[in-house]
Amino acid sequence: MLTTHIDRVDLNLLTPLVALLEERQVSRAAARVGLSQPAMSRALQRLRRVLDDPLLVRDPDGLRLTARAQDIYDQLTTLIPLLQHLLSPNDFDPSQSSAPVNVAGSDYAVQTFGPAIYRQVRTQSPATTVRFHNLRLNGIIDQIRSGAVDIGLYGGDLPPDLQAEMLFVEDFVCVLAHDHPLAGAAALTLDDYLRYPHIVIDTADGRQTAVDRPLAALGRPRAAAVTVPYHLTALALLPGTDLIATLPARLRSGWDGADTLRALPAPAEVALLPYQMIWNRVFDTDRRHAWLRGVVRAAAC
Incomplete structure (x- = not known):
């Protein structure tokens, strides 16, 4: 970004310049910006030297703008509002915003919290559109780093350069x-759980990380018979099989009332799903982003 011409100018002259071009009279311009008349006269002389133009010339009706001054004034009518916005306090009014909201999450996140997120955004910021992105962790992390995605909803580990806030701890159910051999059990032990084949929900790199990482740490991985990209897809695969799907309990509406399915508490080793929102640290103090985090936080309650 070149600043060759800016570097040689005292930007404190900008305010007197605007006042002189609008008031077209030294004393009125001085009163407007709180300067004495001699100080405003000196500012005018400096501006004339810097801009190499008289700016204000006398005619029978008083002072008028030169052609160069009129051109500068026309450009300042666009520039000054932009500078005011750039240098104003970091305020944000969602009702006046139309910046799109981008949230990444699995189908579990979108189904469970998506409607509440959208309703809150729609209520508070009617001109704002919402886009939910499919969660593919590595790609989403790059998008969060670049700012293309505002917030990710995720139940696994994340790189240390991203910020995170725990939203809740979810229960897993099996x-x-x-008519599964374990359907009559009150609860499942880990041995019971590992005795049968599993449906794995691909949340990252072909694994259901919140389930498979603790099992790997114990040295007791489960047998993946089928891997699917979506949580609710697993429900259609279960009837008539000995498969087990480990799903977040908040998806219960997907199997409640289904006579062909049964839900049991997951073994203690994989019973819990810590769920968090993640974002780029550069937005920690950004007012728009703070508003959006509040929306997500309220939707997840």
Whole structure:
């Protein structure tokens, strides 16, 4: 970004310049900006030297703008509002915003919190559009780093350069066919759980990270019979099989009332899903982003 011409100018002259071009009279311009008349006269002389133009010339009706001064004034009518916005306090009024909101999450996140997020955005910022992005962790992290995605909703580990806030801790349940050999159990032990094949929800790199990482840490991985990209897809695969799907409990509406399915508490080793929102640290103090985090926080309650 070149600043060759800016570097040689005292930007404190900008305010007197605007006043002189609008008032077209030294004493009125001085009173407007709180300067004495001699000080405004000196500012005018400096402006004439810097801009190499008299700016104000006398005619029978008083002072008028030169052609160069009129051109400068026309450009300042666009520039000054932009500078006012740039240098104003970091305020944000959602009702006046139309900047789109971009949130990334799995189908679980979008189904569970998406409607509440959209309703709150729509209520508070009617001109704002909402886009939910599919969660593919590596790609989404790059998009969060670049600012293309505002917030990610995620239940796994994340790089240290991103900021995170815990939203809640979800319960996992095991969903299986009503005639599954374990359907009559009150709860599942880890041995029971690992005895049967599993449906894995691909949340990152072909693994359901919140389930498979703790099992890997124990040295007891589960047998993945089928891997699917969406949580609710697993429900259609369960009837008539001995498969087990480990799903967040808030998806219960997907299997409640289904006579062909049964839900049991997951083994203690994989019972909980810590769920968080993640974002780029550069937006920690940004007022718009703080508003959006509040929207997501309220939607997840």
